Amino acid sequence: MQHLAILPIILPLLTGALLLLPPFSTTLARQRAIGVASFALQIVVAAILLMQTHNEGTTQYILGNWQAPFGIVLVADSMSTLLVLLCVFLAFCAHLYGCAGDDKEGAYFHPLFMFQVMGINGAFLTGDIFNLFVFFEILLIASYALLIHGGGKQKTQATVHYVILNLVGSSIFLFGLGILYGTLGTLNMADMAAKVGSLEGSNAILAKIGASMLLVVFGLKAALLPLHFWLPRTYASASAPVAAIFAIMTKVGIYSIFRVHIMIFGDDAGELANIAQTWLWPLSLLTICIGTVGIFAAPTLKLLVANMVVLSAGSLLVCAALQSEVATGAALYYLLHSTVVTAGLFLLADIIAKQRGKAEDRFVRSKALKQPIFLGIGFAVGAVAIIGMPPLSGFVGKILILQAAQSTAEMIWVWPIMLISSLAALITLSRAGTTLFWRHSGGVQDDAPEASYVQLLAVFLLMAASPLLALFGGSVVEIAQTAAHTLHDPNLSVLPLLPSIQSGGVQ
Amino acid sequence: MEGLYAFCVGILTACGIFLTMRGRSFSVVVGLTLLSYAVNLFLFASGRLKLDAAAVLGQSENYSDPLPQALVLTAIVIGFAMTAFAVILAMRARADLGNDHVDGRLPSSIETRKSGKQGGQR
Numbered sequence: 001m002q003h004l005a006i007l008p009i010i011l012p013l014l015t016g017a018l019l020l021l022p023p024f025s026t027t028l029a030r031q032r033a034i035g036v037a038s039f040a041l042q043i044v045v046a047a048i049l050l051m052q053t054h055n056e057g058t059t060q061y062i063l064g065n066w067q068a069p070f071g072i073v074l075v076a077d078s079m080s081t082l083l084v085l086l087c088v089f090l091a092f093c094a095h096l097y098g099c100a101g102d103d104k105e106g107a108y109f110h111p112l113f114m115f116q117v118m119g120i121n122g123a124f125l126t127g128d129i130f131n132l133f134v135f136f137e138i139l140l141i142a143s144y145a146l147l148i149h150g151g152g153k154q155k156t157q158a159t160v161h162y163v164i165l166n167l168v169g170s171s172i173f174l175f176g177l178g179i180l181y182g183t184l185g186t187l188n189m190a191d192m193a194a195k196v197g198s199l200e201g202s203n204a205i206l207a208k209i210g211a212s213m214l215l216v217v218f219g220l221k222a223a224l225l226p227l228h229f230w231l232p233r234t235y236a237s238a239s240a241p242v243a244a245i246f247a248i249m250t251k252v253g254i255y256s257i258f259r260v261h262i263m264i265f266g267d268d269a270g271e272l273a274n275i276a277q278t279w280l281w282p283l284s285l286l287t288i289c290i291g292t293v294g295i296f297a298a299p300t301l302k303l304l305v306a307n308m309v310v311l312s313a314g315s316l317l318v319c320a321a322l323q324s325e326v327a328t329g330a331a332l333y334y335l336l337h338s339t340v341v342t343a344g345l346f347l348l349a350d351i352i353a354k355q356r357g358k359a360e361d362r363f364v365r366s367k368a369l370k371q372p373i374f375l376g377i378g379f380a381v382g383a384v385a386i387i388g389m390p391p392l393s394g395f396v397g398k399i400l401i402l403q404a405a406q407s408t409a410e411m412i413w414v415w416p417i418m419l420i421s422s423l424a425a426l427i428t429l430s431r432a433g434t435t436l437f438w439r440h441s442g443g444v445q446d447d448a449p450e451a452s453y454v455q456l457l458a459v460f461l462l463m464a465a466s467p468l469l470a471l472f473g474g475s476v477v478e479i480a481q482t483a484a485h486t487l488h489d490p491n492l493s494v495l496p497l498l499p500s501i502q503s504g505g506v507q
Numbered sequence: 508m509e510g511l512y513a514f515c516v517g518i519l520t521a522c523g524i525f526l527t528m529r530g531r532s533f534s535v536v537v538g539l540t541l542l543s544y545a546v547n548l549f550l551f552a553s554g555r556l557k558l559d560a561a562a563v564l565g566q567s568e569n570y571s572d573p574l575p576q577a578l579v580l581t582a583i584v585i586g587f588a589m590t591a592f593a594v595i596l597a598m599r600a601r602a603d604l605g606n607d608h609v610d611g612r613l614p615s616s617i618e619t620r621k622s623g624k625q626g627g628q629r
Contacts, residue, residue, distance in 0.1 A: 141592065
């Protein structure tokens with residue numbers, strides 16, 4: 001299908017707009033039905049798109065039929081379509097969970113959720129760096145409203161920090177874009193990659209400043225060390241379905257680092273080759289360390305999972321710092337795994353918090369849980385996966401990352417830090433699980449709400465993804481490696497997108 | 508002209524950054540506004556400054572790059588919406604938290620709380 005590439009953006013946009021109109025805006029039941037149906041459709045579309053790009057290679061969707069370096073394009077390659085599929089699957093589960101009652105707490109939950117997904121999908125698919133900024137703003141403004149959804153002091157406070165930080169981030173993004181446009185004269189990412197090698201002298205220094213500013217912005221989104229302080233409290237205070245969909249927001253920052261600092265400012269960038277690596281190396285390793293400290297210090301399950309997000313962001317950024325095809329493939333696999341598992345744990349933490357009465361999800365003795373068996377199994381699966389123990393997907397992901405560190409110098413830094421952080425996760429999660437499930441005062445809290453089947457289904461879907469990722473690990477890794485190969489090879493990721501350079505390009 | 512323009516953008520950015528680092532939400536919002544003005548002017552200049560040059564081909568000998576102008580338009584719209592949101596959020600925070608400090612509590616009350624009781628708050 002010719003128009004398949006734009007559907008992941010158009011579908012949530014239209015659904016979101018539809019949900020604001022009278023027949024649907026009045027009743028929650030209709031909004032829920034339309035929302036679930038729309039996400040199911042989006043999963044189908046994303047799956048077809050992934051298969052199509054896998055079979056036919058990178059495709060380019062040219063909006064308005066303006067020739068590539070001048071017009072706006074969407075690029076569907078293996079990496080972006082894989083992430084789009086991940087995003088809509090995650091959104092489906094989180095939305096399903098929200099349908100069980102969290103959507104009643106404030107207005108416009110469903111339309112905002114749609115716009116959020118539209119922004120994330122757009123950021124993955126766009127091939128134009130200014131449009132990356134526009135989609136960032138779309139996903140951000142939806143996330144601002146979703147974060148404060150439900151109200152309360154904690155959420156307001158967390159939202160103030162989040163909004164101010166991200167507004168400053170947007171300004172820096174625009175400064176960086178302005179500098180890059182001023183020096184390169186183009187905003188098409190493939191065209192930038194083709195032109196950046198020919199920069200020299202003062203222009204190269206200016207472009208370096210621009211690229212570093214972009215690294216700051218993406219680092220802010222991805223929770224790179226000095227810029228991650230907003231994350232734990234923001235994620236811990238968000239309502240459960242929102243925290244689950246936020247699990248992919250840090251990954252948007254990481255994806256942008258891969259796109260911009262590996263594809264554009266990668267090995268072939270002449271004077272500007274690999275400028276991000278000098279910064280990413282120490283900072284990503286320190287991010288893992290600070291995430292490890294964070295999981296030890298976390299007093300609640302939600303904060304623990306939020307710090308796990310920081311930890312996994314650090315592991316992914318290490319792969320970006322390794323700057324090799326194998327590392328990028330490993331990062332993609334680990335990204336899929338860590339996103340679904342952390343999202344599942346956020347949902348689980350919410351159910352647990354609701355059933356423990358006043359103790360919520362704090363690690364203190366309290367009344368017993370109402371559904372200990374299902375929640376216990378879910379927690380155990382999530383914990384085993386996120387720690388990285390066999391036989392689940394976390395083990396495969398961590399092995400792939402460890403294998404990607406090839407030279408001795410890389411191994412000396414990556415292996416101990418990754419392995420010690422896994423040990424720390426093992427200790428803290430066992431402690432958390434023991435306290436939450438076993439250290440109780442006997443009686444069950446009678447008025448505690450029992451999780452509905454819809455909520456349990458959402459958690460089950462997310463948790464089941466981890467064993468499936470391990471079971472079908474071979475084919476998933478193969479797709480991830482293809483995506484990494486496409487990203488690193490300019491003959492596949494840059495030249496086919498620029499028909500003016502090489503005639504007979506893909507359309 | 509370039510020097511004066513760069514000077515203005517620099518002053519706006521400096522004021523914006525200074526005000527964003529203040530503790531009260533009002534000055535932070537004003538700082539964000541100044542910062543977005545600086546960004547808009549900066550983006551406009553990324554297509555180089557030219558006098559007597561319309562962004563239309565064939566009307567005059569000189570022509571300027573139309574793309575930064577389009578980018579500035581987008582940036583203005585987005586910046587305006589975000590500022591409006593930040594203002595509403597600041598008012599909401601003032602109502603919910605009882606003060607207009609960005610941390611939700613005044614620095615003096617943090618100190619008294621620290622000496623009063625340790626930990627226990629999320």
